[in-house]
Amino acid sequence: MTDVATEKPRRGRPPVSDEQRQRQRLDISRHAVRLFAEQGVAATSGEQIAQASGVSERTFWRYFPQKESCVEPLLTKMVDAFCAVVRAWPREMELIDHLREAYSPLLGAASEDIEAVLSVVRLTQEERALRAAYLMLRERAEDALAEVLGERMGRPAGDVEVRVQAAAMSAVLKVSTDDVARAASGGVTTETLEGHREQIATALRDLSRML
Amino acid sequence: MTDVATEKPRRGRPPVSDEQRQRQRLDISRHAVRLFAEQGVAATSGEQIAQASGVSERTFWRYFPQKESCVEPLLTKMVDAFCAVVRAWPREMELIDHLREAYSPLLGAASEDIEAVLSVVRLTQEERALRAAYLMLRERAEDALAEVLGERMGRPAGDVEVRVQAAAMSAVLKVSTDDVARAASGGVTTETLEGHREQIATALRDLSRML
DNA sequence: TCATTTATTGGCACCATCTGCCATTAAGCG
DNA sequence: CGCTTAATGGCAGATGGTGCCAATAAATGA
DSSP states (O other): OOOOOOOOOOOOOOOOOOOHHHHHHHHHHHHHHHHHHOOOOTTOOOOHHHHTTTSSSHHHHHSSSSSGGGGHHHHHHHHHHHHHHHHHHHSSSHHHHHHHHHHHHHHTTTTHHHHHHHHHHHHHHHHHHHHHHHHHHHHHHHHHHHHEEEHTSSOOOEEEEEEEEHHHHHHHHHHHHHHHHHHHGOOOOOOHHHHHHHHHHHHHHHHHHHH | OOOOOOOOOSSSOOOOOHHHHHHHHHHHHHHHHHHHHHHOOOOOHHHHHHHHTTHHHHHHHOOOOOGGGGHHHHHHHHHHHHHHHHHTTOSSSSSHHHHHHHHHHHHTTTTTTTHHHHHHHHHHHHOOHHHHHHHOOOOOOOOHHHHHHHHTTTTEEEEOOHHHHHHHHHHHHHHHHHHHHGGGOOOHHHHHHHHHHHHHHHHHHHHHOOO
């Protein structure tokens, strides 16, 4: 009978807000990624990351159940951005056109971290453990994509056709992102990003040539 | 000056043949997968797998550097089969037609294990750790695919367009395979497999509708 | 058959990963 | 300040995984 979130005469210390927690995770992840890049994943211990982040090892493991998950906060920034673009895709518009229109400004908004994000993507190309975490993350994003696409197509997100399209789109994005990460190893320019956008666009076209 | 494999007055115990090693790996992997299915990955220790396989724990770790890799031998059977089909794809033929023609007999050839393979795929849908291993494996297969496609297109395998097509194809195959694995949880029939083939075919068509 | 050579195996020590449990501290509220 | 609840830290312990070395297996040559 009672509503889900009713009857809450909250007492005691309140749980930390979600954003607070995300910020903490992000902060730790920065330290971790730096260490990963400097000495490799295997050579970086949880203890080391915890120490660098100024928390106890125990709480570090609470924030990141596996040490490879340290790349998640940065990487989700990227996939979330793409999902947002797709979510804003108007029905009557071609995807490629929408990308050209909407992608660039969004990247500008998140550009504070874009350098870091791309360096993490590069890391995942060398470090197997990180790559695995990356791929898992992408699959989560694929689910989100399927959700959006399903709604657009008026079908359930679990529908095979929907999933196929989501997976294909995700795959295109993966290849393009890997490529731009490699290309931008010597610093990110506006050109780099526009190149990325164009690359996704042409890659989508290339797909159609395959059928 | 001398040839690669010349001047070999081999002495001492010879290394085991590659097939021998693969067979051993496959054998261990069967035990491991059974245990994974019965009690979950986390609850299955390396010691347990080793014991079930009749080898010492130490050699188990030598065969499988991480315990999740135990799924590889079975799963590679599947992706290798698909790669072989693509490799045999004649230039002048449509991919879909080739699939319809070549896919079915090949599955028949490897059908001894097909039940086991599909059950492993199902496992990867529930066990995060196995899923990660699966995705890594698929990416290796994607490289092989890119190799084949690159040759067909007269381009290097590293070419972005080639990689995009390989990734998209791989993605389609992934979704279809996940789906057929789910569908075939109650036993595999010829119908199931033909359904899989058709599903890949139509999925490839669907892709083109997305552009 | 025996010595020699090389590859695999197993045993052991050891560090890292991660978890459960509990005491301590922090943050809100009357 | 007491009361309550959440977060943290410390510690023990199981598991994952590696390096090292001794033991054994499989070949060859004398």
